[in-house]
Amino acid sequence: MMEILTDRVTRYLLRRIRRLAVLDLYQHAAVAGLLDEIAYDAGGSTGPTMISRWSPTVELMHLLSLGDQGKQILARRLGHAGQHADSLAEHWQSQQAPAAAAREARTSSMSSLVSSSACDTELERQAASERKALAVLREQQPLPKAAPVAVALLIARAVGSHPGGWEALRSILRRPDPFIVMRIPVPGFQRHCGRSLEDGLIIPSWMKLDELVRLAGICDYGDRRPGKLRKRIKTIAGSEVHKISDRALSRALSDAVNSEPPPPILLVDQTNQDLPEIIMHAADLVLEADGLDHTLLSELLQICCGIAPKQSLALMREKGLTLDHLHLDDLALIVRPGRSSAEIVSAFEALREDRASDLESGDGEGSDGSGRRKSSGVPEWRSGAKPEEKRKSAGSATVEVIRPQPADAEAVLRVETLSGYGEAADWATSLKLDLDLWRNGLLDWSELSSRLLLSGPPGIGKTTFARALCNTLQVPLLATSVARWLEASYLGDVLKSINAAFTVASEHRPAILFVDEIDNLGSRASGDSRGHKGHDDYWASLINRVLELIDGAAKTEGVIIVAATNLPEKLDPALLRSGRLERHVQIPRPDIDALTGILAHHLGTDLAKVIETAPKSDTFDVTQVDGKLEPDATKSSVEHIPVNAKASGSRRNTV
Incomplete structure (x- = not known):
């Protein structure tokens, strides 16, 4: 069966996420005294390229010699106790096999060039032992976080739905200065997409995000991973672009395009608003996808929690769960390993009632004066x-x-x-x-x-x-x-x-x-x-x-x-x-008929009692019909109705 473009991009992005997770795991293990990091210059064509080589310490080798007991101790040392590789989702597991096969192929190729002397044989055994130790260490890799996985799945859908196909996309992405617009209407997508870019989870480079227009960038992440050589890219948030005048926006785009060298430009939009015409005409590529749905969420639960898609899909459909109110921060908080599908769907249901009418464009929607959101899980009414x-x-x-x-x-x-x-x-x-x-x-x-x-x-x-x-x-x-x-x-x-x-x-x-x-x-x-x-x-x-x-x-x-x-x-x-x-x-001032209706509206069920207390007069003949006074009532008779009578507390002045 031919693999569709969406699946191909999904696999690639998940592999990027796993690569960063392995790097974080190795660095964590080095802090715990389980690995040694040796940096050396790989001699890249563009200048010095520092690469880290990781080797297990004596302590790690000792733990591995203890068998299952040593693995349990290792998991506690790394803070990953209770998370095992056998609970990984199919998509997440599939990223390990190609990498392992490639390493084995490289090892076999190198081994054929090594002499058969006793010294070289000992080095081979040591190298094999180190590779095995690193493989066991990678088994302690935690399940991925929900937010970057959701970003990856949404981007894969956007790329896969582009009508031009992969060849057209590749020709644009290979340009040194493409202008790309990505429109995915999910609250929080702008910020989390920026985080994924900075962490090298979307393209194989660490990125430095510069604002095309001041205070209109897509990320407030900062340089959480210092010391990385980063490529620069100009970014702008779709939610902020309408606050910028057309002239200022055109000037900023023109300055970026005419700079030397011209940087790539990326506009990420999480709203449903129409973008300015200059944006749509100047963009080289527009990628669009729908928001969250049951299929995407079930795939997310499979990858991040190891929950079977059929199970989560059946539960969501049974509950009639809608997802348009969800923020990516909500996914990050609720979709975590160890939670069952019932717990996750129940949490989403509570948020649906609390936020269905308060969609997040910014991070503070629905908060009180202190910036904290109300804790009630039910609607205000x-x-x-x-x-x-x-x-x-x-x-x-x-x-x-x-x-x-x-x-x-x-x-x-x-x-x-x-x-x-x-x-x-x-x-x-x-x-x-x-x-x-x-x-x-x-x-x-x-x-x-x-x-x-x-x-x-x-x-x-x-x-x-x-x-x-x-x-x-x-x-x-x-x-x-x-x-x-x-x-x-x-x-x-x-x-x-x-x-x-x-x-x-x-x-x-x-x-x-x-x-x-x-x-x-x-x-x-x-x-x-x-x-x-x-x-x-x-x-x-x-x-x-x-x-x-x-x-x-x-x-x-x-x-x-x-x-x-x-x-x-x-x-x-x-x-x-x-x-x-x-x-x-x-709107004119009310005439007699309008005043009659207004008084009848405010008095409601009290109208009959008010009429009973009215002064008796031969010319006063007023009855109640369908909650209103008869239009035959004269102005003088209406004015005799005591309008200061108490009406229902829920009623307000109509004029």
Whole structure:
């Protein structure tokens, strides 16, 4: 059976991981006094090349002479007690046979050149004894860590799915300065991919990762293994690229390409966002793969824990386990030798409930103020917290994430229960139907009306509408305002706050991004109207960035934008053009019918008692129909209803 490219790359990457594991094992044994390291110059063509030769000490030879007892002592000395080679997974074991066969072939070839003198025969016996000792030592090699193995499996899938085949890939990878984009939507992939590069686990070289753009690199690993000759590569994180202006990004790429010698460039992206056009056009190679799935996870458990794939697959399917919430750090913590498949899957289930709605783009998502994540393994609304409570989103204090209340909960604020919103309510109803079609793949996102500007006098209920829309559509509400963006004052920090708001919206999609007080941006046509004469460039930069991000969000499926203002006439006209906030709805003050519905909504079951306490009048004839007052009620009669009567504590003011 012909080996597919994915399997071939998987075998190669696992061999790289095993090579580093053997090196670490030898160094650990040297510290424990079991090996001696002798460094010598191999005389490479490019200069001095130092290579280590490892030889067993007398102590190691003595332990091996004790048989099984000596091996047990050896395992304790190395800290690997309880981990035996016979528990290694098939993929992990298969890396030992080719290497052992190659060593034996080299040994036989060298032996044929050695004379048959007694001295040479003794040297051969000593060499054979040392090789046997090193082979026994390698049996103590621990099972591999989950994170680098997961990175290897994901990269192998990305390479194997490339339509060009191996020959096309090899021709690009052999270039001295390739520009490669790797897109794998798994939280934490960027950082762990950088670690694997630095440790020489992806290509046969130790790498030094330089940031293409400052503070936008893929790894914070540092030089954990000093003294290694490293090749340099320029890197950039896909999660950070949207925070960089197109001009700055083009300039950085141009400087790298025109340097001498030009370095390789690698962009690693763990998000689902669209990358800038300049990236996609300039890249020599784009490798893409899906995220974690049951097959990949079962293979990971086989390699790292020796668990049979059929066993783990059956358990995951039985539990209906989903994996899109998992971070590679989660795999590193949970997938460890000695754990059963039931323990691992149970841990993943607990994380699913805790993080299914809080996917990690950064490492601090879902943490409290101290940076530590809540320890509860159940959703917040099951542990006593209200689902509508505000929670600050990681990476930006300018955005508050409000979760929708369950659709079957009592007294849920929904657009359907509001009165007086007219066109806005009709827009929300249509959007709900279209969103269901989009989720089922029956409607393209570009066909949805997903941009709305609400205007009206203060206190008319624009924020309330956004909250109700969150519950109607059953998607998160990401609340922010221009005033929060401007708290930073300095232009660079303000732009970062604006970028962060749209980034958070993209990470939580489908979601509603609600931007309040958008009139604070003003218009580029007249800086004097804002009272900031002489700072037009500052405000123009802000408006241009908001326009650019709205355009990008329009192309990003799942992001609904609702903006609110009291003064629509102060907005820049470009904000209202097609593809931006093209649907403008003015919310008027409530009329009699709207006031009647509002009072009925707030009073609820208390309405009948309120009517009973109303002053008697010949002209007052009000009854309750379907939770609302009869529309025949006159304004004077409605005003006589004691509106200070206590309503349910869960209800809020509608306007």
